[in-house]
Structure formats: C-alpha cells, structure tokens
Amino acid sequence: MNIFDEFSTKLKxxxxxxxxxxxxxxPSNINVITTEIPPLKFNSDISTNVAxxxxxxxxxxxxxxxxxxxxxxKKNDELIDNVSVAKPxxxxxxxxxxxxxxxxxxxxxxxxxxxVNEFEEKKSYLVEFVSANxxxxxxxxxxxxxxxxxxxxxxxxxxKHKVKKEYYVNDYGNQIANFTKSVYYRIxxxxxKETFPDSNYDLYPGDYIINIAKNIIKSNKILDFKNFxxxxxxxxxxxxxxxxxIIKNNLNSVGIEHDNFVSERQIVKNNEVExxxxxxxxxxxxxxGKIKAPESENTNNWVExxxxxxKSTEFGDDKDxxxxxxxxxxxxxxxxxxxxxxxxxxKFDNLINILGSDHTGYIxxxxxxxxxxxxxxxxxxxxxxxLVKLIKDKKPFKMSKRRGDYITLEDxxxxxxxxxxxxxxxxxxxxxxxxxDFDHVIEKSKDNxxxxxxxxxxxxxxxxxxxxxxxxxxxxxxxxxxxxxxxxIKILKKISEWPKCIEMSTRKxxxxxxxTYLYELASLFHSYWNLGKQSPNKRFIDDNEKISDDKLxxxxxISNVIKSGMKIIGAxxxxxx
RNA sequence: GCGCUCGUAGCUCAACUGGAUAGAGCGCCAGAUUUCGGCUCUGGAGGUUCAGGGUUCAACUCCUUGCGGGCGCGCCA
Numbered sequence: 001m002n003i004f005d006e007f008s009t010k011l012k013x014x015x016x017x018x019x020x021x022x023x024x025x026x027p028s029n030i031n032v033i034t035t036e037i038p039p040l041k042f043n044s045d046i047s048t049n050v051a052x053x054x055x056x057x058x059x060x061x062x063x064x065x066x067x068x069x070x071x072x073x074k075k076n077d078e079l080i081d082n083v084s085v086a087k088p089x090x091x092x093x094x095x096x097x098x099x100x101x102x103x104x105x106x107x108x109x110x111x112x113x114x115x116v117n118e119f120e121e122k123k124s125y126l127v128e129f130v131s132a133n134x135x136x137x138x139x140x141x142x143x144x145x146x147x148x149x150x151x152x153x154x155x156x157x158x159x160k161h162k163v164k165k166e167y168y169v170n171d172y173g174n175q176i177a178n179f180t181k182s183v184y185y186r187i188x189x190x191x192x193k194e195t196f197p198d199s200n201y202d203l204y205p206g207d208y209i210i211n212i213a214k215n216i217i218k219s220n221k222i223l224d225f226k227n228f229x230x231x232x233x234x235x236x237x238x239x240x241x242x243x244x245x246i247i248k249n250n251l252n253s254v255g256i257e258h259d260n261f262v263s264e265r266q267i268v269k270n271n272e273v274e275x276x277x278x279x280x281x282x283x284x285x286x287x288x289g290k291i292k293a294p295e296s297e298n299t300n301n302w303v304e305x306x307x308x309x310x311k312s313t314e315f316g317d318d319k320d321x322x323x324x325x326x327x328x329x330x331x332x333x334x335x336x337x338x339x340x341x342x343x344x345x346x347k348f349d350n351l352i353n354i355l356g357s358d359h360t361g362y363i364x365x366x367x368x369x370x371x372x373x374x375x376x377x378x379x380x381x382x383x384x385x386x387l388v389k390l391i392k393d394k395k396p397f398k399m400s401k402r403r404g405d406y407i408t409l410e411d412x413x414x415x416x417x418x419x420x421x422x423x424x425x426x427x428x429x430x431x432x433x434x435x436x437d438f439d440h441v442i443e444k445s446k447d448n449x450x451x452x453x454x455x456x457x458x459x460x461x462x463x464x465x466x467x468x469x470x471x472x473x474x475x476x477x478x479x480x481x482x483x484x485x486x487x488x489i490k491i492l493k494k495i496s497e498w499p500k501c502i503e504m505s506t507r508k509x510x511x512x513x514x515x516t517y518l519y520e521l522a523s524l525f526h527s528y529w530n531l532g533k534q535s536p537n538k539r540f541i542d543d544n545e546k547i548s549d550d551k552l553x554x555x556x557x558i559s560n561v562i563k564s565g566m567k568i569i570g571a572x573x574x575x576x577x
Numbered sequence: 578g579c580g581c582u583c584g585u586a587g588c589u590c591a592a593c594u595g596g597a598u599a600g601a602g603c604g605c606c607a608g609a610u611u612u613c614g615g616c617u618c619u620g621g622a623g624g625u626u627c628a629g630g631g632u633u634c635a636a637c638u639c640c641u642u643g644c645g646g647g648c649g650c651g652c653c654a
Contacts, residue, residue: 039598092597174653318580329652332654356648357581361648386648447603462613463613463614504593519602530612
C-alpha cells in the first residue's frame with residue numbers, strides 16, 4: 001500500500017471522468033501527472049502538479065485550473081480536510097486526522113509487506129558482484145561494491161523479485177599463473193628452505209600466501225613439489241580454492257553469501273569462448289583487423305598487428321576490442337563475453353553487474369557484447385562503486401601502494417563491526433567517493449548514523465519491555481476511533497513515505513536512500529521522545545504503567561519500518577544497547 | 578588527447594520521474610533535560626547549487642560550452 005499511488009489512482013479517475021464529459025483535455029501520456037510529498041512549510045500531506053501539466057493543453061492558467069480541479073478532488077473524498085492551491089499551480093491536499101488513524105491500522109495489518117511495491121511486475125535478476133581475482137583476501141575497495149551488490153539484491157528480494165547472486169571467479173590467465181608460482185615458491189621456502197624471490201615483481205608477496213602454502217602441503221593432495229611443470233595445474237586449482245575460501249570468509253564476515261560461483265577456467269574449458277566467438281562471427285560482429293595504439297603515455301613498444309576484434313564500436317565503444325592474444329589464447333574480455341552469453345542462456349529478465357570505479361572503461365565493451373548477443377533485447381545494467389577514503393584522527397588513512405600491504409576487509413570489520421561497515425558504506429550514493437571516518441563510526445552518538453537509528457529502535461524496545469509485551473508479537477486492534485496529534489502525524493507522514501523510498505531505491509538501484517530515510521525517521525522519533533519530558537501525554541507509558549492502543553500501534557509501526565529497512569541494509573537492530 | 582564520472586552551506590552530504598522559498602548532520606552561537614534509556618532535544622547564523630548559454634509553465638536535475646577533481650584508455654584480469 002502506498003498512499004501516493006492511491007491518491008494518484010483517484011485523481012486519474014476524476015480526470016478521466018472530466019475528459020469524458022469534455023470538460024478537460026488530457027495529454028496522451030497521463031504519467032507526467034505526479035503526486036508528491038509537499039515541502040514541510042505548506043502544512044499539507046500530498047501535492048500534485050496536475051494543473052501545471054494540463055494548463056497549456058486546456059488554455060487555462062495553472063492557478064485557475066488548480067482551483068477548478070481542487071473542487072472535484074475535495075468533493076470526491078470525505079477523508080480530505082482541505083484542498084489548497086499554491087503559487088505556480090500546485091494543488092495541496094490535507095487529510096483529516098482520521099485518515100492517519102486508518103492509515104496506520106492498515107500499515108499494522110500489512111506489517112510484513114509494508115513498503116513492497118505490489119503493482120510492479122515480478123522479474124528475475126542476476127546480480128554479479130565482487131568477482132575479485134582469487135589471488136588473496138578482499139580489501140576495503142572491494143567491500144563497498146560487495147555491500148552494494150548484496151543490498152541491491154536484498155532490495156529486489158524485498159520487492160518479491162527473483163534474484164541470483166553470482167561471483168565470477170577469474171581463475172584463468174597470467175595473474176593466476178603468477179599467483180600459483182607465488183604459492184609454489186612459498187612451498188619450496190617451507191619444504192626446502194629456499195628463499196622467496198622478493199625481487200620478482202610478478203609474484204605476490206603477501207603473508208597470506210604462506211598460509212595457503214601450508215594448507216596445501218597439509219592437505220597431502222600433492223606429494224611431490226619438485227617439478228613445477230608437472231604439478232602446476234593441480235597446484236593452481238588448489239591455490240585458487242584456498243584463496244576463494246579466504247574471500248568467502250571475508251564476505252561472510254560482512255554478512256554476504258553468493259548463490260553461485262562461476263569459474264572462468266570452466267568456461268574456457270567447455271569451449272564456450274569458441275562458441276560465442278563463432279556466434280558473433282556469424283552475426284558479423286567479429287573481424288580481423290588492426291587497432292590503434294592508445295593515446296596515452298609512451299607507445300614506443302606498440303606493435304600494430306592483425307588480430308581478432310569484436311565490433312564494440314557499433315554499440316558506442318571508443319574502439320573495437322581484442323578477443324585473442326598472439327599466442328592463440330583468449331583475452332580476459334573474450335572469456336567474459338562467453339560468461340555473459342552463459343548468463344543470457346540462463347534466461348534472466350535482467351542482468352546487473354557491480355563494478356569498481358577502476359572498471360568504468362570496461363562497461364561499454366561488455367554491455368556491447370550483451371547487446372550483440374541478445375539482439376539488444378537484454379540490457380546489462382552496470383553499477384559502479386566509487387572509492388572509499390578511510391579517515392582516522394581526521395586524516396586520510398593511506399592505503400599504502402607498497403606491494404602486499406593494504407587494508408583488508410578483515411581489518412575493517414575487526415575495527416568497526418559488520419553493521420557499521422554495511423551502514424556507512426551505503427550512506428552515500430554509490431557514484432560519489434565516500435569518506436569512512438573510523439572515529440565517528442565507533443562513537444555512540446548522533447555523529448554515528450548507525451547508532452542513532454539503532455538507538456531509536458532500542459528505545460522502542462525498552463517501552464515494550466517495561467509493559468511486558470513482546471515487540472515481535474502481533475497486535476490485536478480492538479478500537480480505532482482515536483485520533484493522533486500533529487506531532488504524531490508528522491511521524492506517520494514519514495512512515496507513509498517509506499514505500500516511495502523503496503520504490504525509488506529499487507528502480508534506480510540506489511540503496512543509499514534507505515540509510516538516509518531511516519536516519520530521518522529516527523530523528524523524528526527522538527524529537528517526539530523528548531516531548532515527553534514536558535508533556536506527560538506524549539509519554540508512551542502513563543502513570544499507571546499502562547500504554548494506550550494508539551501509542552502502542554504508533555510504536556509498532558515505527559519499529560516495523562526501522563526493522564525492515566535495517567534488514568534490507570543487512571544491519572542488526574539490537575533490543576538493548 | 579579521448580571516454581566515463583563527480584562538483585550543492587566552512588566541512589561531510591540529501592533533494593523523488595524536471596516541481597514550490599534547495600534540506601540534514603558536523604562545526605560555531607544560544608538554550609532545555611532530577612526521563613520509558615544514559616552524547617537526547619529546541620532555536621540561531623550560514624547558499625549566485627563551479628561558470629556561461631539553451632530547452633521548459635518549472636532546472637541542482639535535461640542539452641551545450643568552458644573550468645576543476647577522480648577513474649579509465651594493453652595481447653592485465
């Protein structure tokens with residue numbers, strides 16, 4: 001349920017009636033007429049732009065048209081207290097108090113599904129996120145994208161869509177070869193006391209490789225480490241497995257679990273790359289040609305040569321992209337195209353990729369391939385998560401560029417916890433850099449939005465505790481003839497905006513609206529709470545240690561919204577703090 | 578050089594599909610608080626939304642030019 005949608009429906013009916021009577025001309029697209037939340041100062045509940053949109057077509061001034069329409073609106077609805085017209089031509093509707101009583105009772109009755117967009121068609125989504133190279137633990141940079149992907153999935157699930165969360169494992173190619181070699185040298189270091197070749201910059205120096213080496217030795221799956229060539233394949237598989245375990249543990253520590261891991265190696269092994277290249281060739285998207293050297297830096301070493309190219313320029317890319325290396329093996333891009341063909345074959349309605357900001361340049365070419373493969377029927381939606389700037393003691397906390405030395409996701413979670421990590425990472429729009437201030441995040445104050453929201457929930461719980469009621473149990477509503485005060489209606493109005501918040505977050509895949517919304521709701525609640533200091537009638541529990549039904553319902557509705565919002569974010573709502 | 582992206586109060590950021598007099602928090606100033614729960618609340622000051630041009634009844638939002646920051650521009654993944 002969504003009071004804005006409901007009003008919109010009523011309004012459109014009125015408009016259609018008037019147009020049938022030929023009193024009004026309507027535009028072909030009636031959806032430009034919107035219902036909105038009026039700014040606070042107008043002291044009304046819903047507003048609409050209808051008069052401004054229709055004024056030109058009907059050759060009337062917006063104000064006159066607004067006056068004319070507001071009479072029809074008022075006449076039509078006994079729950080409307082008054083309808084007023086404001087300057088450029090807005091129509092503002094204010095409901096009677098009983099409207100809000102009815103409203104909150106409906107919210108309570110639908111508490112489980114409140115906020116879900118009922119009218120939206122249910123679709124299936126594949127969300128690919130993280131997909132970090134399986135060569136070591138995740139760092140802070142990965143973390144933001146990971147949480148973004150997870151919460152976008154939660155949002156879609158909340159709206160009853162089908163979602164598969166997927167991780168693409170890049171376990172093929174040079175980086176993996178170097179990684180495997182690194183593990184190999186560590187093993188020789190342990191078994192034969194040989195020193196690790198620190199001067200080789202292709203190798204991974206991190207200490208975690210030593211643990212991987214130890215685990216592989218312990219597992220006894222390979223018995224003889226003397227000849228690298230002989231064991232490199234098996235060792236590679238084991239090494240990837242080990243580092244994937246580290247990554248999965250990292251993800252679990254922030255509450256993330258993927259449904260599916262797809263191996264690049266497997267895609268290559270199944271000849272999926274050949275097949276997809278063949279298919280593209282058949283549809284004339286592949287050709288042999290030369291590609292220009294990049295405009296940047298020194299192009300001295302650039303050797304122009306004839307190579308297999310994908311025509312991504314046909315879909316707006318800067319240049320066509322190479323599919324095959326000179327040694328005959330496939331480029332990363334080629335196998336990724338095959339992977340996306342694989343996704344398409346699984347028949348999802350929508351494909352979503354979450355990428356780091358360093359991959360923005362990659363979006364055009366990969367979405368081009370999806371266009372080419374699906375005949376532009378399926379769009380690949382790419383969301384980019386920008387950098388995270390860590391701040392400690394008011395200073396940027398530099399991620400050292402020194403090899404193998406970066407702040408890991410594990411470090412972050414150990415420092416501030418899962419809830420704070422998730423909440424703060426989502427607090428900003430994903431396409432803006434984010435300051436992650438360690439000092440605020442662990443503070444128990446308003447400076448810490450997580451704490452502030454959780455605290456409001458805990459306060460509500462304390463009321464329930466004091467009257468010996470369980471906050472989870474369902475409320476039985478006997479009478480509903482009470483009315484709420486203006487201070488309470490302020491909060492009810494905020495609650496009525498919740499479905500709108502969810503709708504926008506889902507449509508734009510921008511979950512950052514949710515922490516903002518919850519903060520605002522919490523703020524209103526804390527204000528209300530403080531009113532109890534002066535006015536005993538604003539306190540929840542009266543002198544006889546009882547609570548009235550209206551207050552009980554009121555609290556329950558607030559806590560429900562906070563809880564379901566926090567659930568989408570993936571942060572907890574402790575009953576005591 | 579080219580592509581993508583961001584630019585809003587001193588600072589960190591909101592602002593719905595293009596809506597009204599652009600909102601919060603921090604910091605600053607002034608107050609409240611013997612409470613259901615303790616960094617909670619109330620008020621004040623603070624703006625040419627980077628700059629110019631355009632579209633529109635209406636532009637922070639869309640188009641365009643310029644400026645500034647970030648990212649990317651390999652047969653790396």
